[in-house]
Amino acid sequence: MTETPHHLYDKHADTLSRALTAITERGYWSAYPESPSPRVYGETAAADGEAAFRGYLHQRFPLDQPGTDGWVATEASPFGIELGVTYPHAGAAALLAAATAALPAWRDAGPQVRAGVCLEILARLHAHIFELANAVQFTSGQAFVMAFQAGGAHALDRALEAIAYGYAEMTRHPATAEWEKPAKGEPLKMTKTFHVVPRGVALVVGCNTFPTWNSYPGLFASLVTGNPVVIKPHPRAVLPLAVTVRYAREVLAEAGFDPNLVLLAVEEPGEALASTLALRPEVKIIDFTGSTAYGDWLEQNARQAAVYTEKAGVNTIVVDSTDDFAGMCRNIGFSLTLYSGQMCTTPQNILVPAAGIATDQGHKSLDEVAAGIAGVVGKLTGDPGRAVELTGAIVNDGVLARLEDVRSVGEPVLESRSVDHPAYEGAVVRTPTVVRLSAGDAETYEREWFGPISFVIGTDSTAHSLEIFRATVGEHGALTAGVYSTDEKVLDAAESAALEVGVHLSCNLTGGVFVNQSAAFSDFHASGANPAANAALTDGAYVASRFRIVQSRRHS
């Protein structure tokens, strides 16, 4: 129960301190370089990481977990290569018993020691960032650079951000306080001790597209606040989280803690292990990224737990006018192309007055706006070799099915194409489609069409666009929104609407910042204020309920 100095805390105290400053400033900061350049990471890092990744293939993954009763393989790479990694399977009871047994010593280690150990886990993962990037690439379908950045450096930044918020929250008042109340005669004196007590076992349910980026905040927010964490990856994206669990357990054991503080829960097909775990009384925290249906189910049914969900949404851009038409089209077109629109933050609905808009190139009709954006997508995806480095591959058959379905709605401005990947013969690559709809097609555009599908929607006016924006996002949620206008009043109206429906707004992005990107330590990801998510990454609300304060007091 007492906090003893720990060499891992000392080792990482400066990083933690800088991160604690960053979350109060919310300006630019990053702890993990996002460039996979050999100048940053060394000449052999890329090859070593790829070799480590290849070493896992067609093998039992090296994880010594309790209760292992079999080995399962559930992955299929979007790049068409055979992975063949098998993972240890255990039942919910065995996993939760092991996690529960690990709790007391971790709780009693206190915030500083836990923060030190968590930061050492990040350092270890960072040392294996190329290995992680390969694992993310070949399970999610992301192109390598994106897998390295979003799945490696940015995921680590978000993890550190979550640790910083957790640490700040646990230490916002001292561990002990002297209370002295004036009284007739002698003052009343008490010594008070405030213990940080974790909620119980935490469950993280990972997603297919961003297995690390979306899981790390919950994982580390729960772990640093004292909760053992059971990680249930998406069946098609196990490897990145298996690698994570491997190194986390290694660091925990080296630091003298029970490695079962972090456990991988892999399911047999059809086993529904996440649901079994989610309803167990030991599980007190759940972090989930994925479908609205399953997120809602968790919120409704896992009543014993604090549930943090990121679900589907309908990201929207309102186009009113611009003083940089080319920049606008470039920016939006790039957003649609990146990872073939398979980001939860990719814009889907682009609302444009049917009468066209004013631009630096004069009046542009609705067709010209649609063609401008589609033209950029077409250009970015014209050369297969360059295309695949942006689009990556299609994550699963659900996306392909939607690409088929969308052919029956609206007028295509740009058709999706199949691209042969120059390096991976079996890779499933599709370029984005852009479809024209009118404001009356609400039944179509009010749904999420996750994947390389977006709609340019003709409206009566910008006021009408804002009305549709309010209605769609208010009812169906969104993680991102954008607006283009040269009129401050329109920007203000868009900001008012965004406040009302609780979505983050990007204004007039025409350069190197994209609406689907959020920077750790500065941008909040999701708000918790609309149906697309019930929490934000990462803020006080995201961490504060992951532990409780239990107090004792004695006469001084």
Added chain:
Amino acid sequence: MTETPHHLYDKHADTLSRALTAITERGYWSAYPESPSPRVYGETAAADGEAAFRGYLHQRFPLDQPGTDGWVATEASPFGIELGVTYPHAGAAALLAAATAALPAWRDAGPQVRAGVCLEILARLHAHIFELANAVQFTSGQAFVMAFQAGGAHALDRALEAIAYGYAEMTRHPATAEWEKPAKGEPLKMTKTFHVVPRGVALVVGCNTFPTWNSYPGLFASLVTGNPVVIKPHPRAVLPLAVTVRYAREVLAEAGFDPNLVLLAVEEPGEALASTLALRPEVKIIDFTGSTAYGDWLEQNARQAAVYTEKAGVNTIVVDSTDDFAGMCRNIGFSLTLYSGQMCTTPQNILVPAAGIATDQGHKSLDEVAAGIAGVVGKLTGDPGRAVELTGAIVNDGVLARLEDVRSVGEPVLESRSVDHPAYEGAVVRTPTVVRLSAGDAETYEREWFGPISFVIGTDSTAHSLEIFRATVGEHGALTAGVYSTDEKVLDAAESAALEVGVHLSCNLTGGVFVNQSAAFSDFHASGANPAANAALTDGAYVASRFRIVQSRRHS
């Protein structure tokens, strides 16, 4: 959306600043003097307050709320005096429409202005503290001094504490930030604005015993973070919250805001207005103090809202040994007598080894320990005139029914007596009963017997006592726990057990601090870590989810 300087913020900035320091130190601090002495509050304050209270009786309460469709009176004073105050009734739809309409301007006023206005409301309530104290006394049955302290000064302190936490949370990072990311060529620059956005309408459901103390933290935590608040008082304790709403609305209107930011919701008998309100989609936050059954119902059913509950529990003291037998008996006996045990923090189960304990007065048998505690209660309640100033009156018939029921269990060490109140002929006064049970009587002592009922329970040993403590509190919850021991190992074991079951522990209280009292700004009330409550008053977790951050970003 912009924050303009406000004279009410300036006026109260020092108090807010001191409160912000207090919540980081958690030592002793109080903003509102707890002594009702004329030296503190002035020679006429007491009489003026009583006159104001009497002025409300047999009248329509002066509250000009929208949608009033009738006037209802539901109160009956435990002191037997006729109150006859009628309150305006309105339906849920009218109340929520008015609250919702008030939201945008309050949100856009920003954290500073809201904090200033909230502190002015506290100042206004403080100026009417005697009026409030009378209202609390004559609805809850508390004796005057307790009503003044718990219902007045301490309630205001807890309100200020909640405001401070809310303000700290809203301002933990700046309202705007400059983001500048190094890039090839020119750095990327964005200006980011972080808006504090309230969740929606907040509902506060008050209780009978502590109408202000238990309602103020939720009320002010929600209000300062931007949410309009609808207050649904307990039907038998409306007046204290009606007075609160009256002055809150007065201040809001004076400050240029819609007074419907704070509304009183009074129900017709059998109307179940709280349940109707709790399930409405506009209601996004609920604070409730009361029964486990209703608290659980809210948690299970009000799925659209963040629900904070304080429910029933089984408060427990473990007696192992003491170096101050007389002090221990005095301290426990006083705790049982205060407000005739009708505090949610009053100890119920006192676990003592059947073989007796070591004390400074030599070995004391279980009978002697029970007699020692009962003797203090007997002495404190021997003289009717002095008794009623401690016990107050019995809050409602449920307590009387339990006093009847308990006659059929165990062996009474001290019988409850009816006392004639010297000042109020119709007052229903009962002194505490102390009943001896054995460890096998779990069916009896594992339930909450809210009221002047406590059990001295003989156990096999202190280890056995701790086992029972763990089992009872773990399963049924508790708001407070105590331990008496001269052995550090026993104190540590008790502290470990308390951590495990998540209850605050008081050690060896023998002086002027009592297990059923918690000091604002220092002690946390409830922990949220056991079934008696799902949140603590007041910490980061209590405020952080009452608002969201919605961000916008533009090129700098």
